[in-house]
Amino acid sequence: MAGISGGKNYHHGDLRNALIRAAVDLATEGGPERVVLREAARRVGVSPTAAYRHFDGRGELLRTVRAHARVRLAEAMERAAAREPGADDPALAAERRLAALCRGYVGFAVEHPGLYRAAFCAGRPAPGEPPVGVPVPPEPEIRAFTLLKESLEALDRTGGRRPAAGAAAWSAVHGLSLLLLEGPLRRLSARRRDDVVETTLAMVVSGARTP
Amino acid sequence: MAGISGGKNYHHGDLRNALIRAAVDLATEGGPERVVLREAARRVGVSPTAAYRHFDGRGELLRTVRAHARVRLAEAMERAAAREPGADDPALAAERRLAALCRGYVGFAVEHPGLYRAAFCAGRPAPGEPPVGVPVPPEPEIRAFTLLKESLEALDRTGGRRPAAGAAAWSAVHGLSLLLLEGPLRRLSARRRDDVVETTLAMVVSGARTP
DNA sequence: CTGGAATGTTCATGCGGTCAACATCGGGCA
DNA sequence: TGCCCGATGTTGACCGCATGAACATTCCAG
Known part of the structure; x- marks a missing residue:
């Protein structure tokens, strides 16, 4: 067991996790x-x-980091949704939850740019690293997306919804995050950034509603 | 003059452009x-x-490619819009143009994934390349965005529009493109992909309209 | 106790970015 | 006309990174 014994000299004892933390x-x-x-x-x-x-190499280390980042992202979304006050009207509550989740999503991206980008980095080999020949293994469900989908399904039960609205909503928040992080929307003032975020959220909510 | 003389032996004659083409x-x-x-x-x-x-180094070469890619993207959007049939109702025409531009955007991304990603790659140094210390110089206007903005302004003249709707629209198409290219929406069948695209477009158009 | 399985280390290869010193070519000035 | 300088390429070298092979050190099961 690697137990509490911790770091010997030659044998680290918990190298894998230590490497993950460092990564x-x-x-x-x-x-x-x-x-x-x-x-x-x-x-x-x-x-x-x-x-x-x-x-297996840098690739697997990076994939591990990616998985970690995705979990953190989903947690941030859930925290944001939990902070949101409920509503008597279930339709309103559903809308609010969707908006809160999206806000949590973009908020995480803005607060942890590096981690967010890592959460969605492709397994693309960097130069210097030979490409993998194997077909990409199927990835586990991404919780952030599941949250959005579930939220949209709740909205669904209170009114019409377009099919594939989940992907549309995700596209909006993902694109917004990237434009804010590394795209031409970076170096926007916090104020203007919030404007853009809210406008996008309104688009998402209204877009999900129109049947 | 580098004229038609073309490639001598020692002196290439048009190296810069040849390198750009290769890149x-x-x-x-x-x-x-x-x-x-x-x-x-x-x-x-x-x-x-x-x-x-x-x-100046790899960075500048990449920036040059990026500029090229952005131009190609804008061209693809304009071609898509040009193919769109007009409409008597100016409001309808404006909506159609916006949708066509977005379709052109995503279409370019799907048809030229590498080039599209290059169009929006940050000047981020790759590993092996030391980071630049200089503050990033201001970038020239991105025509793809300008097209979307203008299109939304046209919509504007026919009805209410939310401020910052341009960025919202852009976020949606950009995020959609990336999810389709390297995100979890890659390996969607062409059919399902079109569904997602159309749903997202509907979101963009309806989102732009609601005041 | 002790030998093999785990886990680290050293050494070596190959690729990429970049710099300094040297080679060539071509056109303008004496 | 002819030569010299600057623009443009080339060599050689250095450094970081990913990786693989061979060797060293521990640790635990038998």
Whole structure:
């Protein structure tokens, strides 16, 4: 057992998790492209190749970080929705929840740009890393999307809804986040940014309602 | 003059443009991360460092490709809008144009994934490339966005419109494109993809209209 | 106790970005 | 006309990164 014994000298004891933590830190600091195997190893105080005992390579390390980031994103969305006051009218409540989830989504992206970008980085090989030949394995459901879908289904029960509205809503918040983070909408003042966010949310909600 | 004389031996004659062409090809094939200085030079048949006589480094080469890609994107949008039949009702015509522009946008992204991603890649340094210290210079207007804005202004003249609706519309098409390209919406059948696109477009149009 | 399985380390290869020093070419000025 | 300088390429070298092979160190099961 790796138990509480912690770090010996030669054998780290919990290298895998230590590397993940370091990699998540790196992603938080500079996004997925900053997740560099050697740097993670360095931070943990171990030789670069040691990581290969726990990961297939940089790709798998990055995928692990991505999974972590997706969980954090979903948590942020749920927190935002939980803060939202309820409403007597179920239709109104459904709308509010949808908007709150979206706000949580964009808020997470703005507050943790690197992590957010890591959450959706493709497994695309970076230059210097040979491309994988294997077909991409099916990915697990992304909770952030599930939340949006469920929220839209709730709206559904209170009125008409367009099919595929979930993807449309997701497109809007995802695109907005990226434009704010690294696109031409970056360096918007917080005030103007909120305007854009609210306008987009209104679009999402009204777009989901029109049948 | 570099004239028609073309390629001597030692002096290429038009290296800059040849490199740009090669780099655009690379981006078309594999997106911005495939734009590798050494490879571009290789394709042109020149030594890697020769590129430094014409570009500040990989970063500038990539920025040049990005500018090119943005122009191509705008052209695709305008072509799509031009194909759209007019309408007697100016309001209807405006809606149609907006939808057509968006369709052109997403269509370009789907048809030229690499180039599209290159169009919006941040100047973020790739690993192996030291980060630039200089503050990012202001970027020129992006024509794709201008087109959307103008289209929304036209809609405006025929009815109410929310402020910042341009950014909202852009967010939707941009996010949709990325989700289709490298996000969880990739490997959707063409049929389902069209469904999602149309639903998103409906969201954009209806969202722009509600005051 | 002890030997094999785990887990790290060292060494080496190959690719990419970039810089400095050197080679070539071509056109303008004496 | 002829030569020299600046523009344009080339070589060679350095550094970081991803990875794989071979070797070292521990630890635990038998």
